[in-house]
Amino acid sequence: MIRGNLVNVFTGEIYPAEVKIKNNVIECVKQIGGKFNEYILPGFIDAHxxxxxxxxxxxxxxxxxxPYGTTSVVSDPHEIANVLGTRGIKYMIKDAANVPLNVFFTAPSCVPATPFETSGAIISAKEIDRLLDDDQIVALGEMMNFPGVLGDDPEVMAKIEAAKKHKKPVDGHAPLLAGEELCKYIAAGISTDHECTLASEVIEKRKLGMKIMLRQGSSAKNLADLIDSGGDFIVSDDKHPEDLLKGHVNLMLKEAVKLGLDPVEAIKMVTINPANHYNLNKGLIAPGKDADIVIIDDLKDFNVREVYIGGNKVANEGKPLFETKPLELQSTFKISYKKPEDFEIRSNNEEEKVNVIKAIEGQLITEESEAVLMAFNGNIEPDIGNDILKIAVLERYGHNRMANAFVQGFGLLNGAIASSVAHDSHNIIVVGTNSQDMADAVNKLVQNNGGLVAVLNGNYYSLNLPIGGLMSTSTANDVSSKLEELHDVLNIMGCKLASPFMTMSFMALLVIPKLKISDMGLFDVEKFEFVDIIK
Structure with missing residues (x-):
């Protein structure tokens, strides 16, 4: 039995109540007398x-x-799916089954995200249909291939039809889409979007019936800009471990309230709203619902005192009350060691005008820029003084493809950084001031079986991510500590980005405007075609 000030997400009321639990389910909820210092909330749901x-x-x-009150998440496993296909999804499901957190999954709709990159797997419409037959798969994952929807691509439409057949929603991904194209996208059956960066986007999409996810991730933080425009969910999308150690949904609630959102309305966005949308027996304190409950001290700071999942106390005062034994996974790397000359861009002229990817702090979108660069010994050189660096993507699934280009916004003065986290196909991505350090960073990454690497003055700094080149079996504290060391090194190297590795990972995401890079070349997202490095 739990007593406290109940936040009723049905009526918006707050009153003293008693919650009775039997067989992991809420049996009865009664309003009572008395005064309490603590508040009873439904368990928090991160809907994306x-x-x-x-x-x-x-x-x-x-x-x-x-321990921060997250009792359920809706996770899109398209990262591991792009590396290992359905085998990767099964790994996620099995590993999640060892802990009390309710991890629901969506069936990844875009594996690969586009035909303009090399992924480790392909998930067909038939496989999507089989995945959606599983109760733990609650939706079709974000449909990033909006050109495929607009062009009535048969495979894309078959995946959407599979979701309709199973009566499960389809998540969207439509940055800057508007007008008649947006209407067609929604008419296909797509019901959510988490990629809004402008208030006008939110307003237009909500008027057309879309449910909007306000995102507050480690790299993309859109809550402050969009909260006054309305929204249906508050979500993370992508969060780094150092941020998760500070909090999760509770911190997003705190930020939303600080920005002026009514506390009860904010709570609805991480409880009843996602529960209803994804048809979960969660996110509500009512008879017959799963007893996922969070106890907090106030509706301003959202400090979590106790957490219950299925009626069992699973966390107390910031500490988990369960043990964790992560599953292992075999290597996923099939790539040869690289030489400095692999990272050179050749020219017969003394100078060349080139296209440049311009990274933007705190955003997934990039700008398209240009620069005039000098060529020495037939190789076009970066302009470190003007922050024009070299970038490359190397395919890691056995086909030996790679592409080189130029990028601005990282601020490196020397050295190189590399990562096997490169959305969405997760090939190896590397940014550097010179070809030697870039080759060294990539080779070290392959030796480590994936992860993040920085090379500075002949020294290596690494965070190993052996699970698909994406994840570690170590604790969040250990991973965060290694990541902090890398960020410190990057500061010495001249980089001022808040989350440089996450920002770099999105340089390869071909479904977010404007200019990106894959293992096949430099890519104009708005034109949805490759462009030459040299203009």
């Missing part, structure tokens, strides 16, 4: 997150977020 982006296995992720 990629667990892989935390660099933690699902079980380690649970160990980290459950």
């Amino acid at each position: 997150i990629h667990i892989e982006s935390s660099m933690l296995t699902p079980s380690r992720f649970a160990e980290t977020v459950v």
